[in-house]
Structure formats: structure tokens, C-alpha cells
Amino acid sequence: MHVSPDPITTQEQAARERDNLLDHFARGLYCAMASFSGGHGEPGEEALAKSRAVADDYLAAYEEWLVKIAADNAAPGPQ
Known part of the structure; x- marks a missing residue:
């Protein structure tokens, strides 16, 4: 099943979505590193905070692209 999100039409919505993405990415990075090192x-x-900084760099590069x-x-x- 394909689900299309509602379109983002304001800067506030875009900022909230970016913040949500950073949280997801940061937790994913942490979990990946923790499982690699045997932590949980x-x-x-x-x-x-450290994972979020890394995620922010990746997301900024993606936005530029x-x-x-x-x-x-x-x-x-x-083209």
C-alpha cells in the first residue's frame, strides 16, 4: 500500500518535518553504532546530541543536492 503524505506548504511544517527526520536519523545512527559495539x-x-549533529550534516547535504x-x-x- 502506498501512502502519500499531505504536502508541506509552510516553513513551520517544513521545520517540524526536518526536526522529526533528524530525530529518526539520530536514533538510527545511535542504534547502528550501539549494535556494532555490543551496546543496547x-x-x-x-x-x-552527537548523533543528531551527524544526521544534520547528512540532511543538509541532501537538501543541497x-x-x-x-x-x-x-x-x-x-538536460
């Missing part, structure tokens, strides 16, 4: 359990605030793709697609002429 809920991440502490410090671990989440999306903007570039959108600009290339909007440019006139052959």
Missing part, C-alpha cells in the same frame, strides 16, 4: 538500550541525551536537482530541472534547454 535507550540512548542518553549526549549520545542523541535536492535544490541543485530542482534548479537543473527548472533550467531551460537540454
Whole structure:
């Protein structure tokens, strides 16, 4: 089943979605590293803050890539 989310139409919605993505990415990074090193359990605030910083870097790079793709697609002429 395919579920289409409601479109994001405001800066506030975009900021909330970005924040949610960062939380998911940070927890995923923590869980991946914890399972690799044999750890488990809920991440502490410090671990989440460090994971969130890494996730923010990745998300920022992805956003830059999306903007570039959108600009290339909007440019006139052959692609």
C-alpha cells in the first residue's frame, strides 16, 4: 500500500518535518553504532546530541543536492 503524505506548504511544517527526520536519523545512527559495539538500550541525551549533529550534516547535504536537482530541472534547454 502506498501512502502519500499531505504536502508541506509552510516553513513551520517544513521545520517540524526536518526536526522529526533528524530525530529518526539520530536514533538510527545511535542504534547502528550501539549494535556494532555490543551496546543496547535507550540512548542518553549526549549520545542523541552527537548523533543528531551527524544526521544534520547528512540532511543538509541532501537538501543541497535536492535544490541543485530542482534548479537543473527548472533550467531551460537540454538536460
